[in-house]
Amino acid sequence: MQLSFDADVEAFRAEFVAFLTEHLPSADVAVEYSRSSADVPEWARQWQRLLFDNGWLLPANPPEFGGRNASVIQQYVHLEELSKRRIYHSFNPQGLGIVAASLLSFGSEEQKHKWAVRILRAEITAALGMSEPGAGSDLASLRTRAVRDGDEFVVDGQKVWTSGAHDADVLLTFVRTDPTAPKHKGISVLLIPTDLPGVTRRPFPSVCSPDDLDFNEVYFEGVRVPAENLVGELNRGWSVATGSLGHERTLLWLGYADRLEDLLTDFEPSSPADVDAYAKLVMDTQALRLLGSAALSREARGEQDVASLSILKVLGSEAVQAGAEQALYSAGLDALAHPAVSSRPNPMNLNNFSSGWFERYTRSFAGTIAGGTSEIQRTIIAERVLGLPRA
Structure with missing residues (x-):
């Protein structure tokens, strides 16, 4: 049994601590932040971008995606130091930890650079469109549908409990593309920009924090999404779903x-x-x-x-x-x-x-x-x- 970290891990920690000591935003810059705000504040975007550019955003990623190919133990040390100081590395946690991570795992090279890098660099924000009124824990029961029409998918349906959707630029959305398939099959994943016609977002409060408008209902009415925004294989979205939640749980x-x-x-x-x-x-x-x-x-x-x-x-x-x-x-x-x-x-x-x-x-x-x-x-x-x- 080893109860301490190896020298290379402690050297990794020391380098990160030195970076935090030099670059952490001061209290007068880091004004109070709430998820009910209209958007992620500019200082927070700059902070996330600084982490990305120096390989400290998600250290396990390769350098081109904001990391330095860190080991799992180094990842732990990274999070431990952030926790000690109560520091967020992103104010768009689902966009960073689930949406961008899923794109890096399942997306095309074009999607990685067009969408994932921009999310990681805080140029845009993202939210996860999974849960529906009748499909919460049982995601496979989702009913939001997408029908292929030439070079586009036409999306109709509703999502709920969609954290951060009110200020997100894009939604990683799980849709049913084959209604005849068994419920764990026939699901696909689309990147849906929130400025497309037919997308409506309605934030609502929760009982634990009435002033915190983080949750959203999201409605899709005839939303036409470019087919190139399909993430992973058509009708194979369940593997993306399990991968997305895996990124969240590690x-x-x-x-x-x-x-x-x-x-x-x-x-x-x-x-x-x-x-x-x-x-x-x-x-x-x-x-x-x-x-x-x-x-x-x-x-x-x-x-x-x-x-x-x-x-x-x-x-x-x-x-x-x-x-x-x-x-x-x-x-x-x-x-x-x-x-x-x-x-x-x-x-x-x-x-x-x-x-x-x-x-x-x-x-x-x-x-x-x-x-x-x-x-x-x-x-x-x-x-x-x-x-x-x-x-």
């Missing part, structure tokens, strides 16, 4: 570990029940980091272990939810006015790090839903870890 547990650290920092036990809950929170945090480190080691050795990602997601998301719930009840009415985190740095002045206990608790439900619900993760664990028969 180091997802680090985000939960960070939220648990926030809870440990802010939650002040005041009763025996609180002390017990706090102790459980400490153990969950340590367990998540240890299991995550083990999964990271397996991935560094080239071993595929999808089930471990499901275990980490269930543990992390539900530990955050349980901890926030206990803090909420412990604080009572004061939970509605719980102060911002003050003991951890926040150089980018991000207002989503200053929420009260009630908002933290309500937001925690997103973690048990997005990226694959806890129920779906438990099914994967049952089949792939416990060897139980398919239901």
Whole structure:
């Protein structure tokens, strides 16, 4: 067992820390940012572009796509240093981590340079058009359709819960192109610019943050999309879907570990029940980091272990939810006015790090839903870890 990083990894870390020390935007430049704003602020676009140009945006990528061919351990160190400082490398996380990543995996060379590079350089923003009113966790039930008409697809349908669509320039959209095929087949993926006629975006608030208009309904009415915007093979979009979510999940547990650290920092036990809950929170945090480190080691050795990602997601998301719930009840009415985190740095002045206990608790439900619900993760664990028969 090795409990420290190799010299080359620490050298990688030191180089990145030096870059952050020299280039991190100052607090007077990084004005408060909210997802309900009309667009990503210019300073944030410049920051993302600076990371891209220096190979620090997504280090695993080759240099032409904002990276430096980093190993998985170096990727972990990169995210760890960002987390320590509460730094976002992008204010368009789905565009960066899912849409651009999917284009690099499944797109043509033209699509990579026309769309992915522009997303990575923050020249345009992107959102993910997956969920529909009747197709949330069961994506294969989607009904938005695209019919080929010469050199175009004509798209009709609706998406919902589309984060960031209101200020996105393009949507990576999953559509049904063969209604006669089994539901996991006959799906294709289109890049749909949001300025095309027939695209309507309607942002709406959530119960956990009424002023944060991140979610959207998106309507497509006779939208004519160039056939060259087809990503991957026609009617083979399910592989793109699973690849897209895979990009989202690889180091997802680090985000939960960070939220648990926030809870440990802010939650002040005041009763025996609180002390017990706090102790459980400490153990969950340590367990998540240890299991995550083990999964990271397996991935560094080239071993595929999808089930471990499901275990980490269930543990992390539900530990955050349980901890926030206990803090909420412990604080009572004061939970509605719980102060911002003050003991951890926040150089980018991000207002989503200053929420009260009630908002933290309500937001925690997103973690048990997005990226694959806890129920779906438990099914994967049952089949792939416990060897139980398919239901």
